Amino acid sequence: MSQSVHMSVLLDEVLTALGDIKDKLVVDGTFGAGGYTRAFLEHGARVIGFDRDARVKPYVDAVSAEFPDSFQWINRPFSEMAEGLADVGVEAVDAVVLDIGVSSMQLDEAERGFSFMRDGPLDMRMSIDGRSAADIVNEDSAEDIAHVIWLYGEERKSRGIAAAIVRRRAEQKFERTLDLAEVVERALGGRRGAPVHPATRTFQGLRIAVNDELGELERALEVSEAVIKTGGVLAVVTFHSLEDRIVKNFFAERCGKLPSGSRYAPEVKAANDPTYELVTHKAQGPSDAELARNPRSRSAKLRAGRRTAAATWSEQTVSGKPSTNKVRS
Incomplete structure (x- = not known):
């Protein structure tokens, strides 16, 4: 359980975005x-x-032993933040931090099935519930598999990969990660010296689908708006373009401007009062020092916003006019 092995990406930048957090209540949405x-x-x-x-x-127990009076853990997804906080009698917090995606801990444990570099059962579930990656590749149609790989993995050759998966499963079901990785690699013509493994996008797409990661992110952003006090900060670290686009558009909307869809057209002002003001005016990436220390941080981006006194977006929409949220302070 060495903390040096599992490096927290963009930690300095996150701390800067949060500001002074002494005696503040912070939610770490991805422990x-x-x-x-x-x-x-x-x-x-x-x-x-x-x-x-x-x-x-085990990591929770280690932190609890060191900080017994200032830390507690809730075994829920961050999209259920409001319910989890209510269970422990908390109505509002000073900050929410979300580190999206799979952790180094999960990648490094072969038995979790996230890695195409380590052999393990083809699982990829962050919890023990729901369908696994093996269920998807062994049961879904070629069209559905291709859609998952294209949409969530941004793999341009998704149809060819899906066809290869369906052909192979007719002979033998997929059970192991390296088995699937080899089929994808062959479908794409081998590595040919490529710096990125050919199965990277396929595994990403399956992982996101298995865990509904983008849906979880969208729900967590909405919930965070409701639980953060006025002046509190929402900080989100993402690792690929799909996640970052969701966070970028969320802050653009909640800061009072909607993307126009064209770089030549002016931004459209939102109808509701802004619920956030930007802390980071553009995405922040890792420093050269961090990249040298932790190559996995190369695609990380941080975006952060500070909560205004306005009611949540949904409350304003329901009421039909802007109002101040009474739990903001």
Whole structure:
């Protein structure tokens, strides 16, 4: 459980975005190995950590032993933040931090089935519920498999990969990660010295589909707006363009401007009062030092916003006019 192995990406940038968190209540929506949580606690914050993966419990126990009075953990996905906070008697918090995607801990454990570099059961579930990656590749149609790989993995050759998967499963079902990785690699003509493994996008697409990661992110952004106090900060670290686009558009909308769809057209002002103001005016990436220390951080981006006193977007929409949310302070 070494903390040095599981590096928290963009930690310095996240801490800067949050500002002074001494005696503040911070939600770490993606506890993982506890890297962010530990840093927040060391800066004097009180932390409530969320994680739907019950297998993080050893890391939870380690942090709890060190910070028994200022840390608690809730075994729920971050999209259920409001319900989880209500269960422990908390109505509003000073900050929410979300680190989206799969953790190094999950990637490095072959038995979790996330990695195309380590052999393990073809699972990819962050929790023990729902369909696994094996279920998708062994049961779904070629069209549906191609859609998942194209939409979530942004793989241009998704149809060819899906066809190869369906041909192979007719002979033998997929059970192992390296088995699937080899089929994808052959379907794409081998590695040919490519710096990125040919199965990268396929595995990404399956993982996102299995865990409904984009849906979870969208729901978590909505929920965060309802639980963060006026002046509190929402900080989100993403790792690929699909996630970052969702976060970028969310902040654009909630800051009072909607994307126009054209770089030549003016931005469209939103009808509701802004619920956020930007803390980071453009996405922040890792420093050269961090890249050298942790190559996995290369695609990471941080976006952050500060909560205004306006009612949540949904409350304004229902009421038909802007209003101040009474739990904001």
